[in-house]
Amino acid sequence: MAILILAEHDNASLKLDTAKVVACGQAIGGDIDVLVVGHNCDGVASEAQQLTGVRNVLLADSASYANHLAENISELVLGVASDYEHVLAPASSFGKDVLPRVAALLDVSQLSEVVEVVSSDTFVRPIYAGSVLATVQSLDDKKVMTVRSSAFDAVATDGNAERVPLAQDMAAQSEFVEQSLTESERPELGSASVVVSGGRALGNSENFGILEQLADKLGGAVGASRAAVDAGFVPNDLQVGQTGKIVAPDLYIAVGISGAIQHLAGMKDSKVIVAINKDPEAPIFQIADYGLEADLFEAVPELLAKL
Structure with missing residues (x-):
């Protein structure tokens, strides 16, 4: 069994949530590969290679992925998904943007906000604003899941995964126009202690x-x-x-x-x-x-x- 984890990053550094999703992958069991998609993100791939339990880091480095547009990334994920039974990403705005498209392209149901792994096909996720935890089983051949990273502890960084460059450079499905960011010297809200x-x-x-x-x-x-x-x-x-x-x-x-x-x-x-x-x-x-x-x-x- 093989698991593909979509890394979240800003082309400069790997987000901590990715290390937590790897912990979820370890709970599922099987070989874990991390997919790094971006532009000029060699340093991100190096960080991903250090995550404990990761077998390979797949690197797709192209200008067409510079702004992490979901339409472009989902097409890339579809191209490599045939080798994996599970496709995971953090339940962040990034993961929630990309994985529903991946699930639709694969014609499977998505499992959202997973907080616990029962088995390779059975998971726990919150419903009703978190007041109820539902145990759900997926019968799909491929499990596409967003993972609530706050429910898992980040894996260590003593790994030494192999790096595998990807040749795929998909034709752009959408075009980046602009973004407006709030700049702050404080820690990021989602990862602050x-x-x-x-x-x-x-x-x-x-x-x-x-x-x-x-x-x-x-x-x-x-x-x-x-x-x-x-x-x-x-x-x-x-x-x-x-x-x-x-x-x-x-x-x-x-x-x-x-x-x-x-x-x-x-x-x-x-x-x-x-x-x-x-x-x-x-x-x-x-x-x-x-x-x-x-x-x-x-x-x-x-x-x-x-x-």
């Missing part, structure tokens, strides 16, 4: 400044609830929850967040959860390891003063 999130109780975007100070003190990332994003306090790429990013940091600090089920679905796997809220009935306290019933505009500045 500390996340400080704020809710609608912050009141406005200016008040998120105190959370940014706290995150900077702790070396962490800033997140937000959907309510805060919908209110326009922060950009939507900071949203944590079922319709945002799934995070599982070592420390998650929820400030002024009530704890709606869609938000809990995105952070409940955090190692330690600290909640600050003046409402003693807030649902967030039910899953918090530590809870502080206090006004956030008093508690957070006091916490900053102590750090």
Whole structure:
């Protein structure tokens, strides 16, 4: 049995999520190959070669893949998928963009947000905003799966996989126009070990400044609830929850967040959860390891003063 894992990267470095998806591949069992698709991404391939348990790193380096357009990458994956029983990718915006196209081209059903491997054809995935875990079996010859990386620990980096260049240079199916990115010196939200999130109780975007100070003190990332994003306090790429990013940091600090089920679905796997809220009935306290019933505009500045 062979497994193909689609690497996520920015053409310069490999995303940590890929190492976690490799751990999922090890749980399935079989030979694991990692597919690196991009442009001028030799360094990414070298990082992938170091992942423990990886047999081969397939490298497709071409200008047509520079911007990781799903239409182009899915055609490439289809060209090599015949050698594999499983095709995996992180359940990130990248994986969610590419793999549904791959599944459609292969005429199979996709398994989304896998959090546990039962056997090579049976997996556990959350439904109903994470309140229920469903065990599902796939009878398709090829299993196309996105993996919730927060459910797996990254593999070590003491491997020495072989590199296999791919000659395929598919004709472009779509053309890149432009992208708008939010630049930040803070860690990426999805991989940060500390996340400080704020809710609608912050009141406005200016008040998120105190959370940014706290995150900077702790070396962490800033997140937000959907309510805060919908209110326009922060950009939507900071949203944590079922319709945002799934995070599982070592420390998650929820400030002024009530704890709606869609938000809990995105952070409940955090190692330690600290909640600050003046409402003693807030649902967030039910899953918090530590809870502080206090006004956030008093508690957070006091916490900053102590750090």
